[in-house]
Amino acid sequence: MEKPTKTTIIVLNWNGWKDTLRCLESLLVVKEPVFEVLVVDNGSEDESVTKIQEFIDKNKDLYPVPYTLIANKENLGFAGGNNIGIKIAYHKGAGYVLLLNNDTIVDPGFLKQMLDVMEKHHTIGLANPKIYRMKDNGEKTNQFWFAGADINWLYTRGKHRFVNEMDSGQLNGHEYVETGYATGGCLLIRRQILEEIHLMPEDYFLYYEDAEWSLRAKKAGWLCAVIPAAKVWHKGAASTPERSVKYVRYHVRGGLFLCLRNAPFGKIILAYLWSVPRAAWHAVKWLFLPEKRPFAAGVMLGIRDAWLHKVGEIKE
16 A cells, blocks of 8 residues: 655744634544644744643644644744744655644645645645635634635736635636635645745745745746635634734735746836835825725835835834
């Protein structure tokens, strides 16, 4: 009998141990194929490390495979934190690595369904399941959060397909569907990807590093795909509140970085030229529409950061 391909699941935590424990509990019911779990704490300032280690110790007899906690001394961002786990998994010989957001709940069969398709179609390098929205109380919905995505270079942003639509069979009949880029929320990575394009870019700190990684993979000849048979539920915006100044700033800055580093030259010029009237319009909003100020401030600061090529964590 052929030995099962070993998969390492990496769950990144930052000040979110309650979500992380719920995610780890959902992994308890995933009985196949063989996998192990690395929980990477990204310099949490709450009691995450203690709570997660207590949970692992308490439930270790229930896990058929190792669950290991790695505690970073500082917040390295989404890519930096996950890259710590990816390096460990790679050097331990994992054939696949799965990045899994800590604010997710998985379907028991999701991993087997994804691996079955990737083992059959060897041109798929990065793969996502269908990802549905989950309410703050953990209630699952049938509403899409991710079912594929495309990049608009002029507006320098990615757009999820079918986002917020109810799943009425849009992807039925497909073993896999190609996507413009893969999301890091639940991302299965073939080992050869790490050998060819290496780790995720860490300059972004948060958002769009997964899109650039996907574009690198596609340039190397790999497909990015959504596997509809596999399902995961995602709460979303756990690291930074959605539509907060910092959330918008990271997105706007990251979108312009992504364009600068990956788009055709003409589209880079258009995108950066368009960012000037865009900033001016949001300055008007900031002046005359107080309720729009957080969003407008995030847009203006993100554009400024991109023009100044300010990378890494936004601390102010």
